[in-house]
Amino acid sequence: MRFDVISLFPEMFAVVRDQGVTGRAHKLGLWGLNLWNPRDFTTDVHRTVDDRPYGGGPGMVMMAEPLEHAVRAAQAQRGAAAPVILMSPTGRRFDQSMAQSLADEGGAVLVCGRYEGVDQRFIERCVTQEVSLGDFVLSGGEIAALAVVDSAVRLLPGVLNDQESARQDSFHETLTGLLDSPHYTRPEQYRGQGVPAELLSGHHANIARWRRRQSLALTAARRPDLIEAARGAGLLSASDEAFLASLALGRES
Ligand code: SAH
Numbered sequence: 301m302r303f304d305v306i307s308l309f310p311e312m313f314a315v316v317r318d319q320g321v322t323g324r325a326h327k328l329g330l331w332g333l334n335l336w337n338p339r340d341f342t343t344d345v346h347r348t349v350d351d352r353p354y355g356g357g358p359g360m361v362m363m364a365e366p367l368e369h370a371v372r373a374a375q376a377q378r379g380a381a382a383p384v385i386l387m388s389p390t391g392r393r394f395d396q397s398m399a400q401s402l403a404d405e406g407g408a409v410l411v412c413g414r415y416e417g418v419d420q421r422f423i424e425r426c427v428t429q430e431v432s433l434g435d436f437v438l439s440g441g442e443i444a445a446l447a448v449v450d451s452a453v454r455l456l457p458g459v460l461n462d463q464e465s466a467r468q469d470s471f472h473e474t475l476t477g478l479l480d481s482p483h484y485t486r487p488e489q490y491r492g493q494g495v496p497a498e499l500l501s502g503h504h505a506n507i508a509r510w511r512r513r514q515s516l517a518l519t520a521a522r523r524p525d526l527i528e529a530a531r532g533a534g535l536l537s538a539s540d541e542a543f544l545a546s547l548a549l550g551r552e553s
Pocket of ligand 1 (some may be wrong): 414417418432434439
């Protein structure tokens, strides 16, 4: 897998390239990162990448030309076609299924905006998708792109070892898209609080049932939309449904 990132602040990407599990995977050659600074694709002496908005108003807008040159250079080096994703609060909300698609399909070219955003004509000519990290505004697309890269890389085979497995994570398909259950580690008593007895029982089926029920209860309380999605996809078992019904009746079993 390979990511090409177009950014005025390429040094920000050292975090995901060098640190933690994504850094280890990069060192092992499981994914590659290529950084392209639009400033290197300018032709004027000031290396201008932004200008004032037509129609007036505050702030600056990133010019189309240096961005397009940077994207074309990245595409030429990649060879094969890849999605060109613009980080934008007006884009589709990023989620685990998008991370999985990027991991499955070999990565993407990620474009990071700055200032008020980028010239619309660049978007129309070069961008295949716009992706948002959430309903808030960042000062640049870099933090959003870092999140996209991190979430996709950790899904690549061989990146997480067994103890870090993504299989138990929230939204993961083995959890049928539900939220993760609570976690506990040593000591067994912490400031007067113990650990749920099921987790100490050593009984695998009981532990699995406790975790599943915790996931169902947490998801029903916090993200009922995910329960509906799992139900719609036929991913809830009869015993899941019975447990959810007992929750609704307020008599947890
Ligand atoms: N004027 C724009 C915001 C510009 S913020 C608007 O109101 O829609 C500057 C840049 O930060 C954007 O071009 C985009 O690349 C990035 N950015 C800001 N918030 C983001 C978010 N929630 N998700 C992804 N990228 C974001």
